[in-house]
Amino acid sequence: MSAGKLYIVSTPIGNLGDFTFRAVETLKTVSLVAAEDTRVSGVLLKHYEIQTSMFSYHDHNKEHATPGLLRKLEHGDDIALITDAGTPLVSDPGFYLVRAAIAEGIEIIPIPGASAMLAGLVAAGLPSDRFTFEGFLPRKKGRQTRLKFLAEDPRTLIIYESPHRIVKTLRDLAEHMGDRPVVIAREITKRYEEFIRGSISDVREQLDTRSIKGEVVIMVGGNK
Secondary structure, three states: OOOOEEEEEOEOOOOOOOOOHHHHHHHHHOOEEEEOOHHHHHHHHHHOOOOOOEEEOOOOOHHHHHHHHHHHHHOOOOEEEEOOOEOOOOOOOOHHHHHHHHHOOOEEEEEOOOOHHHHHHHHHOOOOOOEEEEEEOOOOOOHHHHHHHHOOOOOEEEEEEOHHHHHHHHHHHHHHHOOOEEEEEEOOOOOOOEEEEEEHHHHHHHHHOOOOOOOEEEEEOOOO
16 A cells, blocks of 8 residues: 655635635545644635545644654545645644654645745835745744844845734834835735835834734845
8 A cells, every 4th residue: 555645735825716726626635634723724625615524733732643644644545734824834833744754755745825925025025036034033032133143134034923013023123123124014815905115114103003903924125
């Protein structure tokens, strides 16, 4: 019996129309979908009439759940890994499982699709030929050291942030990098999609007088 395959499937980051034909077909034909949150992914699967069984797989249960998924793969079952939104492993769970599957000789097949990082970058108007993706900055330990290191990078910097921490992060960026160009992208692909462009001080001033919702992508001009 040949081993199954592990599919890494990108899902929409907001607009359900941003799902590829190949991704839908993959989720319909695998034996199991390993989802970060089955309640969130259940909405997507129902929309596309995908009836494949789901299994909850996330950072908090990965060590306990991975051996069982590996056994299924070794017995010939194909499994698709998805996250709540976007591309698995990019500031989302999955690396632990992929590394373990590779160690067991399991074939890994990526099914590309939506990514907030890339969607934000191509619409930002900042240099996109070279960039650094940082994901989420450390909240406390190591934050200042990391910002000092990133301040020297000449490439466009991409950061993920939650809406209630955006003003603090802009303050920290200004402290370590000066008043550089910045673009804030929020609610990408959704009804209230918005790009806020300007210097760090200008954008921070705008956000001081309003509240924003939804996950945020921050893009900062590199060190000249």
